[in-house]
Amino acid sequence: MHISEGILTAPVLAGGTVLTIVGTAIGLKKLDYDRIMTVSLLSATFFVASLIHVPIGPGSVHLLLGGLLGLILGWGAFPAIVVALCLQTIFFQYGGMVVLGVNGCIIAGPAVLCGLLFKSMLSGSKKKQMVAGFLAGFCSIFLSAILMACALYFADSGFLQVAGIVLASHIPIMLIEGLITMFVVTFLLKVQPEILSINN
Amino acid sequence: MIDESFSMGSTLFHKRDPKVKLIGAAAISIVLALCSSIVVAGIGVIVTAILLFLSKPAPCLLFKRFLQVNVFNLFIWITLPLTYGGGETMQFSFLNLSLDGIRMAALISLKSNGILFCFLALLATSSTANLGHGMEKLGVPRKLTFLLLFSYRQLFVIHREYQRLQRAAKLRGFTPKNSLHTYRTYSYLFGMTLVRSWNRGERVHQAMILRGFTGNLIPLDQPQPGKADYFFLFTMLFISLLLAGLSLMPLTL
Numbered sequence: 001m002h003i004s005e006g007i008l009t010a011p012v013l014a015g016g017t018v019l020t021i022v023g024t025a026i027g028l029k030k031l032d033y034d035r036i037m038t039v040s041l042l043s044a045t046f047f048v049a050s051l052i053h054v055p056i057g058p059g060s061v062h063l064l065l066g067g068l069l070g071l072i073l074g075w076g077a078f079p080a081i082v083v084a085l086c087l088q089t090i091f092f093q094y095g096g097m098v099v100l101g102v103n104g105c106i107i108a109g110p111a112v113l114c115g116l117l118f119k120s121m122l123s124g125s126k127k128k129q130m131v132a133g134f135l136a137g138f139c140s141i142f143l144s145a146i147l148m149a150c151a152l153y154f155a156d157s158g159f160l161q162v163a164g165i166v167l168a169s170h171i172p173i174m175l176i177e178g179l180i181t182m183f184v185v186t187f188l189l190k191v192q193p194e195i196l197s198i199n200n
Numbered sequence: 201m202i203d204e205s206f207s208m209g210s211t212l213f214h215k216r217d218p219k220v221k222l223i224g225a226a227a228i229s230i231v232l233a234l235c236s237s238i239v240v241a242g243i244g245v246i247v248t249a250i251l252l253f254l255s256k257p258a259p260c261l262l263f264k265r266f267l268q269v270n271v272f273n274l275f276i277w278i279t280l281p282l283t284y285g286g287g288e289t290m291q292f293s294f295l296n297l298s299l300d301g302i303r304m305a306a307l308i309s310l311k312s313n314g315i316l317f318c319f320l321a322l323l324a325t326s327s328t329a330n331l332g333h334g335m336e337k338l339g340v341p342r343k344l345t346f347l348l349l350f351s352y353r354q355l356f357v358i359h360r361e362y363q364r365l366q367r368a369a370k371l372r373g374f375t376p377k378n379s380l381h382t383y384r385t386y387s388y389l390f391g392m393t394l395v396r397s398w399n400r401g402e403r404v405h406q407a408m409i410l411r412g413f414t415g416n417l418i419p420l421d422q423p424q425p426g427k428a429d430y431f432f433l434f435t436m437l438f439i440s441l442l443l444a445g446l447s448l449m450p451l452t453l
Contacts, residue, residue, distance in 0.1 A: 038402070042401075159284075180387045180390070
């Protein structure tokens, strides 16, 4: 889920960059040096998640797990995701330097939002925890896909149908991310619950 | 899969100060990303291709990266001429192709390749560690560069950890399919990677506190930009100004 270089126009690029700078600044402000090591490890883990390909239908998709990172880190997920995207740009040239702001905003924004929204449900019953996990995974991709479609549409209204194709192609990914985030959340709550309560 | 092969080498691009390369790459990329004329984007691709050629990348790796970026461009070429709309159209057998769509697809392909070439020539020729320190010197917040450098450091460890778990799953006869069992297994594999990296993070943090870590990372190699670096920076800025100037000129395409 990256927008490549060369597609977006100046206002969209500038808007995305400003939002990402603000989000990263808030995330960094809330992050003290005691937690920075954990966040860098999770940022690296998020990068590794993007190398995991899960079969779906005849093809496969790679995991994103932004919602999970949001649940674990809250606002701290913003800089963590931006750093992971930066590493992806350096290693694989996915996305790029100029669109990093827009891509950061598309992926990290929904991740933080979902994390903050569904975090409180994790202290409920087991069923509630599973629902929280599923919704965090599902909604983060859903919102990211919508933001991506909006970025394309605002860049050039001729991209309307391409944006529609992008949105539709993310529907199976939303379901997979929802399921995987749900399973990872239940696993973490069983094995090491303190990971999910870092902000408390 | 994760490697930095482009950063090995001894061309004039590899020897330049990372700060200078960061500024140069940012300037050229921004100008290329914002230009809306096919002619300027075309000139940009030629100039950046020359830069890339001078940095002597390994041809096979270069082709791989080129393919990666252009798979997306292929999608653009398939969809835009059919869906873009606009006044003029071109009949091609039974398809009605939009000329504006074709123009847009060409512009996007040129821009994305130009920026890719610029990135590979200027940034991929430095190691991530050097780029991280360069970013800090250029005013990127210290916490952010710290996150970048440490994620980079731990990336390989975590990837190995994940591969180890994956190997163990394979040895137990796990074959990925379209089933809930597969998704659950992947989740548990990833969950376990997360638990391990979490605990590793705690241990590394404690070890660093014991060694008197105060939030400062001091690189052993602290290059100072020399005359050649300033000349390089001047050339890169000149190229970007030239491209910017050209894109302001009223060109028809």
